[in-house]
Amino acid sequence: MDNGPAKYLFIAFLSLWILAAPFANYAQASVTTTPAEHANTSLVSDPPPVVGIWSTACGSSNITVTNPACGPLSVGSTISAEVNVTNAPTFNAYEFSLYFDTHFIQWDHTDTKTGTIFANPFTAKEETPVPGTYRLVVINAPGNNSAASGILAHVLFKVQAVGVSPIALAAGMNNPSTFAADGAWTRLVIGNTPIDTTTTDGYFKNDIRETVVYDSNNNDLFDTGETVIAGNTPPVGTALKADLNLTFVDLNSNGLWESGETVVYDSGHNGVFDTGKDVVLVGSAPVNQTALVRDPKVKYVDSNSNNHWDDSRLGPVALFTYSPLVLQAGATATFDATTSYDPDTPPPGIANYVWDFGAGGAQGGGVSSQTATVTHSFGATQSPLTGNFSIRLTVVDRDNNFTGTKTQRVYVAQIPFHDIQLASLTALPSAPHVGDKVAITAVIKDLGTFDEQYNFTLTYGPPTTTIDSKTNQPIPKSGTTSSTISLTYTLDTAGLATGAYEVDASVAIPVDSNLSNNMQRQVITIIAQSSSQYVYLLVGAVVVAAAIVTVGLFLRKRRRRPEQE
Structure with missing residues (x-):
């Protein structure tokens, strides 16, 4: 059995359906809401x-x-x-x-x-x-x-x-x-x-501690066999220098240092031993105010070329605190380094305090002070600097110009404020035909430093018609998960007259430092269905009619063939 005519009829009706489908009215769709999350972890x-x-x-x-x-x-x-x-x-x-x-x-x-x-x-x-x-x-x-x-x-x-x-x-x-x-x-x-x-x-x-030698031949060089009074034995030929503060306790009162006699560095240069101040290089510490004598052959190796004998020198220790403990951008903070010290020099052992406040450019610091306490603001109220900074303190000691460094992380918080923003509003397509659906997306952001409860309204018109209205909706503060929320809707234009419609969205919180970013508007223009669609339908109908006529003629022709044979 030849089912060719049925096949042609199916193709004809399929063509008509394909041409007509784009112009059928859509059923009213439900409104949906989709939150969007932005994480900083x-x-x-x-x-x-x-x-x-x-x-x-x-x-x-x-x-x-x-x-x-x-x-x-x-x-x-x-x-x-x-x-x-x-x-x-x-x-x-x-x-x-x-x-x-x-x-x-x-x-x-x-x-x-x-x-x-x-x-x-x-x-x-x-x-x-x-x-x-x-x-x-x-x-x-x-x-x-x-x-x-x-x-x-x-x-x-x-x-x-x-x-x-x-x-x-x-x-x-x-x-x-x-x-x-x-x-x-x-x-x-x-x-x-x-x-x-x-x-x-x-x-x-x-x-x-610099080496002290008894220069027996007084030639200002270390020679083999000369006595090393204190420190490490230097290479033969090492230069020796005199220091008037290198003295000794002259037990036999002969004016010459001899093995077993205590050698002292007379820091006060006053000819007597001061307990707690003068340094004993070798021997037992003498009684306070014991007389000290100088022997010009008692010399030292000037390892750091500063022209005086040095004990083992220590670097300073940098320490600091800050207040208040919770720092806010634009506010004044106090940085206190009074606990910094030089372990080998009595207070005040620190000559200079150099601060670097960790920010780029002129805001970074580089503040040098002879006092231990300074104040600093991280930006200004209108241009605040916020976040984590590495604060660096470098102290310089008074006796040797040695430095010590301390770094500490400091978090500077934003000045507390409330700010809800309607970040964007889109309505697409912007020029729909009657019966088309318009996708509307509203993006809400919490730019402030507080978790908020917001109210939201979405309308279109004229006449003003509410698409959605929400109250007391939670949104976390800026910088936290879900501080941005995206709301999506579908507007069915079936039954709406042609012309321009305003789609308005607004968001509000009880206290808002910036009301200028709470509203957005988009305009859509609904246009009539194009007359070309009817041309397509007419063409489709003609195609179908022609197909039916063709099939009819074909069937009649088939029925006549046996008679002719």
């Missing part, structure tokens, strides 16, 4: 990981000449300070800034590969932006590190002179302020997620 371990300075050679965070394992730390030699991590979760990148005193040590190079925690370290950034600052950013590419502890990098320094230097890291944090000076932080990262971090610092010291 970081990983926090308990306790947080620690990035710190360590010396494998010394077995300590302090690289000092008094530790035999550290070696002589002589001028021109190279020392290695490892930057280590402990108690870390999985991470695949790290970055830090390191501070030091270039008078005594200078960054030479860094090894990120030998025995380090990353299998494939890639140095993304390495620089010394200013003297005394070294910055490093390293990525494990590809792969993550799963070891909780290990070496991040070997930072090698060249010893420049005899003295002391801090080896201090920028404060640890997860999310630095967008206003922070570039790289003024220490942190770990996994993917795009920062990890909250704390830090510990190190210390360099190659300054020791």
Whole structure:
């Protein structure tokens, strides 16, 4: 049986349906609401990981000449300070800034590969932006590190002179302020997620008590066989200098120092021993106010070329607090370094306090003061600086110009305020035909510092017709999950007259510091269905009619064939 005619009829009716379908009225759709979430997260371990300075050679965070394992730390030699991590979760990148005193040590190079925690370290950034600052950013590419502890990098320094230097890291944090000076932080990262971090610092010291020698032939050179009164034996031929404060207790009153007699550094230069002030180099401490005598052959090795004998000198210790404990942008904060001290000098042992407040540009600080207390504002009320900053204090001691450095993370909060925003309103298509559906999206943001309860209204008109009205809807404060909410709706234009319609949205909270961002309007213009659609329907009908006639003629022709045969 030939079912060809039925096939042609099916095609004809299918053509008519396809042509007519776009112009059929849509059924009224329900209104839907969809929230959108925006997260700003970081990983926090308990306790947080620690990035710190360590010396494998010394077995300590302090690289000092008094530790035999550290070696002589002589001028021109190279020392290695490892930057280590402990108690870390999985991470695949790290970055830090390191501070030091270039008078005594200078960054030479860094090894990120030998025995380090990353299998494939890639140095993304390495620089010394200013003297005394070294910055490093390293990525494990590809792969993550799963070891909780290990070496991040070997930072090698060249010893420049005899003295002391801090080896201090920028404060640890997860999310630095967008206003922070570039790289003024220490942190770990996994993917795009920062990890909250704390830090510990190190210390360099190659300054020791200067050697005192009895220059028996008085030639200002150390010769074989001459007596080393105190300190290490210098090489033969080492230059010797006199210091009028190098004295001794003359037990036999002959004016010459002899073995067994106490040698004292007469700090007050008053010819008597002052308990608690003068330094005993060798022998037992004499009774207070014991007479001291000078022998011109008692000399010393001036290892730091400052023309006077030095005891083992120590660097100052930088410490500070701030108030109030909760800092607000634009408000005045007080930074107090009165607890800083120089361990080898009676108070006041600190000559200068240099502050860096961690922000970029002129807001960063660089304040130098001879007083321990300063005030600082993070921006102004109209241009506040907010977020995490690494505050750095460098103190300079009074006796040797040695420095000590302390960094501390400080969080500066936004000034509390209420601000709800209707961030955007869209209505598409903007020129629908009668019967089309218009997709409406309203985006609401909490820009303030408080969780809010908002009211929302969406209308169109004329005449004014409510699409939706919400009251007491929760939205979290800025910077938290869901502080942005997206509401979506569908407007059916079936039954609406042609012309322009205003779609208005508004959002409100009881107290709002900025009412200018609470409303938005979009205009849609509904247009009549195009006359071309009727042409398409007519064409479709003609096609169908022609198909029917053709099929009819075909069937009649088939019935006549047997008669002709």
